[in-house]
Amino acid sequence: MAVRAEHDRAVLAGLLGRDPVLHAYQLGDLDDFFWPYTSWFRRGEQVALLYHGVDPPTLLAFAAPEQCAAMAVLLKELAPLLPARLYAHLSPGLSEVLGGSFRVESRGVHYRMALTDPDRLAAVAPAGVVLGAADLPLLGRLYAQAYPENWFDPRMLDTGQYVGVREGGELVAVAGVHVWSPVYRVAALGNVATHPRWRGRGLAAAVVAALCVRLRESVAQVALNVRADNVAAVRLYERVGFTRVADYAEYTLSAR
Structure with a gap:
């Protein structure tokens, strides 16, 4: 099993929809309004999004704590395919995986909040x-x-x-x-x-x-x-x- 591009919106929606709050932005980007600006990568049940609608492109890779190890493997395999310059939103601990291929500059810790x-x-x-x-x-x-x-x-x-x-x-x-x-x-x-x-x-x-x-x-x-x-x-x-x-x-x- 290796990282691969994923083009099936139904598959992506099924994987991301298991945690719709954590993946709210990615689920939204499946919509026709955003879909043409997206590239999706999958390894097993882990999904990462590269959004091209901004400059530089933005990488979104989120995982629950128990799934971060699997997401880290995806990112390690994905690193050679990424643009030379990009922005990234990453769950805790995932930035270290990209440090071998990129100079990583923090832009601050953020909270994901939900209307509960x-x-x-x-x-x-x-x-x-x-x-x-x-x-x-x-x-x-x-x-x-x-x-x-x-x-x-x-x-x-x-x-x-x-x-x-x-x-x-x-x-x-x-x-x-x-x-x-x-x-x-x-x-x-x-x-x-x-x-x-x-x-x-x-x-x-x-x-x-x-x-x-x-x-x-x-x-x-x-x-x-x-x-x-x-x-x-x-x-x-x-x-x-x-x-x-x-x-x-x-x-x-x-x-x-």
């Missing part, structure tokens, strides 16, 4: 309107002022899963998604931002709550990634019903 207590949403007054392509200039200005380091794919506005609050002709708060797939029943919250002048007024919680209520109409699992050291964001997500379900780390990889 949606009843808490009722305690937050939702706010915001659904955004569309016409709102892209306003959204770009908000991110430049409030979240310049974020990754945002303008195509995501086409999902209809971005909610924002407008004041004085400008967007002052927004919550959106990185993936959304009614087919695979998963969504990943992301691109949440509040204008610096409007922080401390509960707008982030309000737009996140509004979006989560909307997402639960079409998916079974709502997940997100957040930096472990972003204490304010972690507390916000806990307030609306998210809990920490797994840890992972992000890296930049450059071929030796």
Whole structure:
């Protein structure tokens, strides 16, 4: 048995769907919206994704603790096939496997959180309107002022899963998604931002709550990634019903 490319979405969905929260982003990337930008690799029951829709490409390799040894073997075999420069999201302990082929630079520990207590949403007054392509200039200005380091794919506005609050002709708060797939029943919250002048007024919680209520109409699992050291964001997500379900780390990889 050796690592091989996998092109069967049904097979991938079956393997990833055994833990839909841990693999929420990968399941979402099986959707037609993302599928053309993906390359999938499988060894036994372990699956890794190389997503080409960003520059540099991003490798996603997640495994439960008892499966990390098997995932490490997959990554060791996959390393010669990877691009010379890429980003990676890896479960704990997996970066060491790639150290022989790449210079590995940590970009921080992150939490995977999941909406496990949606009843808490009722305690937050939702706010915001659904955004569309016409709102892209306003959204770009908000991110430049409030979240310049974020990754945002303008195509995501086409999902209809971005909610924002407008004041004085400008967007002052927004919550959106990185993936959304009614087919695979998963969504990943992301691109949440509040204008610096409007922080401390509960707008982030309000737009996140509004979006989560909307997402639960079409998916079974709502997940997100957040930096472990972003204490304010972690507390916000806990307030609306998210809990920490797994840890992972992000890296930049450059071929030796």
